[in-house]
Amino acid sequence: MPRSSREQAARTRESILGEVVDEASVSGLDGITIGTLAEHLGMSKAGVIGPFGSKESLQLEALxxxxxxxxxxxxxxxxxxxxxxxxxxxxxxxxxxxxARPAFPGGCFLTQAAADFDARPGEVRDAVQRIGRLWERTLAGEVRAAIESGEIAGVDPEQAAFEVNAIAQGVNQAIQLHRDRDAVERGRRAMRRATGLSDR
Amino acid sequence: MPRSSREQAARTRESILGEVVDEASVSGLDGITIGTLAEHLGMSKAGVIGPFGSKESLQLEALxxxxxxxxxxxxxxxxxxxxxxxxxxxxxxxxxxxxARPAFPGGCFLTQAAADFDARPGEVRDAVQRIGRLWERTLAGEVRAAIESGEIAGVDPEQAAFEVNAIAQGVNQAIQLHRDRDAVERGRRAMRRATGLSDR
DNA sequence: CCTACCGATCGGTAGG
DNA sequence: CCTACCGATCGGTAGG
Structure with a gap:
């Protein structure tokens, strides 16, 4: 019994996006090419770009x-x-x-995308910025909740969110560039101290 | 009185490298193209690539x-x-x-280069890795010197070097991606605490 | 989803 | 340092 073409189309999109996300974590969201994606997926270039219309749309969906x-x-x-x-x-x-796992072969996707697009105006940059802001606000909110419940003290929520985010970038760089697995333990110490979970 | 051709050649190399460094801080060290460089420099492509031989050599010298x-x-x-x-x-x-200045139009060059090349083997990656390691070792050494002279206490030199480096990446991202100038003050607090210069 | 193709641009070279 | 050029590849489209 044949799957509906709508279902098949959705499946195709998914497999393309999975490949884009993996390749972009290595070569950057701008470093991907339709031709290389097509080759790795065993598809034609038209088949890769067709469902998305343009490279920028593909980048936005991968993000x-x-x-x-x-x-x-x-x-x-x-x-x-x-x-x-x-x-x-x-x-x-x-x-x-x-x-540490890492979830993407080239390490943190958002760090890669931020470095790639932070100096280039456009929809991709705007989307990266929005995602980053939202996440940092979430982090600060969780720190604030712990302060209000009296479980931690002596930290500023925005400062802690900034530090934890920065440390994550440092851990990612240490793992990816230096293959330094000790960075996870260093990151843990730094993040726990920044959020007031540990004294030192 | 005409300059010697050797002197002129050196001057040409310098102006090319200056342009490469600026463009690479925006588009990534792999995102530069000989054609765009040539156009911005008012030169031919052959004139740009000639003194360096290949794009990879040009990348290494720019680094x-x-x-x-x-x-x-x-x-x-x-x-x-x-x-x-x-x-x-x-x-x-x-x-x-x-x-904060920033020294390069697209922000920290080494952060950009590390994100760009950390997952791609080659001479450029090796060079970025070497520069990063050397700098982190220098940082740790300075923290150690301050501990040994009794001016700071209660910090681990490697941990502090890791944290300061990570915070610098966070400050760079906040400035470039979020245009957040407050990040400098947040970075200062975090770096001073990580190195034991301030208590909190 | 494919084949076949578009004009533009890529990194690089030959020859001067 | 230039002009002129190389084969390869780019993102994308027409037509089926």
């Missing part, structure tokens, strides 16, 4: 897909914990293992 | 040039201070103003 993977890997395990100390600790652990 | 600018901007002002607390504080201030 959305990467954000969804990040959410599933990092946010969802944390969201299962009660707000406060427990959620903050879970979030840090989930983030570190997302970076 | 060396960017490292020299970083050294002049960040290391040299710090090196004029006595080792220990004073030098550490000067280094942090010099680094923050290097990022």
């Amino acid at each position: 959305g897909r990467a954000a969804a993977i990040f959410r599933a890997d990092v946010w969802e395990p944390a969201a299962r914990e009660p707000a406060g100390r427990a959620r903050l600790a879970a979030l840090i652990e989930a983030w570190l293992s997302h970076l | 060396g040039r960017a490292a020299a600018i970083f050294r002049a901007d960040v290391w040299e002002p710090a090196a004029r201070e006595p080792a220990g607390r004073a030098r550490l504080a000067a280094l942090i201030e010099a680094w923050l103003s290097h990022l």
Whole structure:
């Protein structure tokens, strides 16, 4: 029994997006080419670009897909914990293992995309910026919740969110560029101290 | 009186490298093209690539040039201070103003190059790795000097070097992607605490 | 989803 | 340092 063509089309889009996300984590979201994607997927270039219309649309959809993977890997395990100390600790652990695994062959997709597009105006840059802002606001909110419940003290939520985000970038660089697995433990210490989970 | 051709050739190389470093900070070290460089320099493509032989050589020399600018901007002002607390504080201030100025139109060149090449083997990757390691070792050494002179305490030199480096990446991203000038002050607080210069 | 094709641009070379 | 050129590949389209 043949699948509906709509279902098949959706499946094709999914497999293309998966390949884009993997390749972009290595070569950058702008470094992908339709020809290379087509070759790796065993498809024609027209078949790759057709469902998306343009390279920029493909980039935007790949960015959305990467954000969804990040959410599933990092946010969802944390969201299962009660707000406060427990959620903050879970979030840090989930983030570190997302970076250590790593979820994408070339390391953190959003760090790569931010570095690639931060100086180039356009829809992709705007989307990266929006995702980054939203995440940093979420982080600050979780720190604030832990402060309000009296579980941590002596930290500024925005400052802590900024630091945890920066440390994640440092861990990613250490793993990807230096193949330094110790960076996970260094990152843990730094993130826990920045959020007031540990004293030092 | 005509300049010697050797002198003229050196001048040409310099102007090409300056353009490469600027463009690469925006589009990535792999995103530059000989054609665009030639157009911006008012030269032919052969004139741009000739003195270097290949795009990879040009990338390697641009990387060396960017490292020299970083050294002049960040290391040299710090090196004029006595080792220990004073030098550490000067280094942090010099680094923050290097990022805030910014020295390259697209922000920190080495962060950009690391993100671009960390997942792609080759000479460029090796060079980025070497420069990064050397710098982190230098940072750790300066923290150690301040500990040994008794000016700071309670910090691990490698941990502090890792954190300061990560915070610099966070400041760069905040400035470039979010146009957030407050990041300099957040970075200062985080770097000073990570190195034991401030308590909080 | 394919083949066949478009004009533009890629990195690089020959020859001067 | 230039002009003129190389084969390869780029993103994308027409037509089926």
